[in-house]
Amino acid sequence: MKYIIITLVKNEFSNLLRTAKYVTEQSLKPELWVIVDDNSTDQTPDLIRKLRKNYDFIVAIQLPTNEKSYNSVTKYGYAIRYATNYVMLNYYDVYNKINYVGVLDADLYIPSNYYDKVIKLHESNKHIGIASGLFFEVLKPFTKRRGKIIKLRLYPWPISAAMIIKKECLEEIGGFPTVPQPDVAAMIKAIEKGWKIGVTTSTYAIHLRPRNLKTLINAGYGNYLLHLPLIKGLLQGLYNAIKFRYPQQVGLTIGYLIGLASRENKINDQIIHKYLRNINTSRIIKNSIIYSALNRKYINYKILEKFTKNIYYVIDQKI
Template sequence: MTPTQTANTSAAPSRKYLLVTPCRDEAKYARRTLDSVVNQTVLPTLWIIVDDGSKDETPQILKEYADKYPWIKVVTRGDRGDRKLGGGVIDAFYAGYDTINPDDFDYVTKLDLDLDLPRGYFEELMARMEANPRIAAASGKPYFTRDGKQISEKCGDETCVGMVKFYRTSAFKQIGGFVRELMWDGIDCHRCRTLGWIAVSWDDPKINFEHLRPMGTSHKNWWVGRQRHGFGQYFMGTGLSYMLASCTFRMFHPPIFMGSMAMLWGYLKSMFKRNPRYGDAEFRRFLRRYQWNCLLFGKTKATRDLNAAQAHIWNPGRSIPAR
């Protein structure tokens, strides 16, 4: 009997999963990611890679792999002049996602092209999600290498990380997918909780992975990248007290001190300029309540209590109007 069969030999659960990868100028890292996917213990049903106007050797590398593996499909977009974070990345994601019928897949994934995943990554995530049907989105933890050491990117357990968002398709459709703004990868996880779903990441060697380009460095430099995080937190609706606590927590995480200061400056600059915030006022109130509970009781307890409190509204078959 195989591990995916039950004692009464019932059929194994369906594990058809889709990968969608927006990328631009990733020649330096692409082969590492491509190789880590083609060597997975359970292969994707389809992998759509959206080349978002690359000027380096990325298109040639993608063609090489697409010619070899029939389940890899490349979608090419025109050059729009520069790497555009936030909304631009999600625009590219949807350029691939909109070419398929999501109902053909059990899981859908937004996957970056600068990761090195362990061989059993997707198989392990599917097994955990099969064991808990309330899990909407899940991931391992990202680490990067510096001076020969693996350094955690310090992502909370209550979020599925943005560089590899592995979603149950039904949940992805129910939350309305990704918003096309900075902090899309935080809004989606909180949106899951508003509907009774669970978003989670685990710090486990089975599913931890190497982020070849550390978070916050993909556009220009550390300072710009971390400022962008502050802009995004303000847009999402994060309160100032929570932002101060978050910056304090990250103060001794590389780049020491300066990374936290850049995040805080990005947030404060947005606040002083009265930049627009995410338009769902009820969502922002939900977020603030959760963040205050995190400050008062700790994030682990606050998340556990919220997930328990939201269980009664979880309805995986519910139809949500398009947002």
């Protein structure tokens, strides 16, 4: 049950400070936590140096300065792959003994049992290649206040921002994809290779920074580049906006329209192209194992889906 974590940051001093607390308090510690700095101009580099001094399992690397400015649609996959290769070359002994590679965004809350629970899900079923906890999102921008009631929404899909990939699966799909929407691409490639996507109900991650319109436009543009079929690409944002009462989701449709207008060349990946053309992304969930590591019973996806319309109110002193 050995793993590493990779986190990409750019000007995220406050988020990284909070995330460092969550990572260092994990009940199952990582072999390495690789923090990839995309040439931050705030206090992030100073914080990374301080963290490295205090924790010997933290590794800091910087992306080459000749790369284009940070864009989560086009660069995220490249950065994760860059970090993975860095570990393989410079920490071969560690890479050789780990079983899992975790991807963790800096704007999440994860409880101290997160990696222990998700990896136990992996260990419970050899066919799971990618897994996460439940995915909650704060509905309004988060500000800390002791005892504040936080409004959350549960989504019925794996949280790519805190997913854990079995090393064998990662190697089988050719490494972390360097394409737009690399998390979706990774799951598609894993499914096509016969792996399952797992979600454990025994732990969770909370996205503390609601996705804004710009982020969703980028995601919609990425969907276009991935060959998402025209009808789904145009209707997905509108459908999500109505179903989840989340108006910003129309950004997916806007981004797809921008892609159509740009006529930019789509990615040349026949596996992803064929999958999205013949099936569409909903099969990622239909092929998923929704599993509880606590009671060891499979949970029907339809049952979980019913709760996505609910809004959860929690009082959390820790976030």
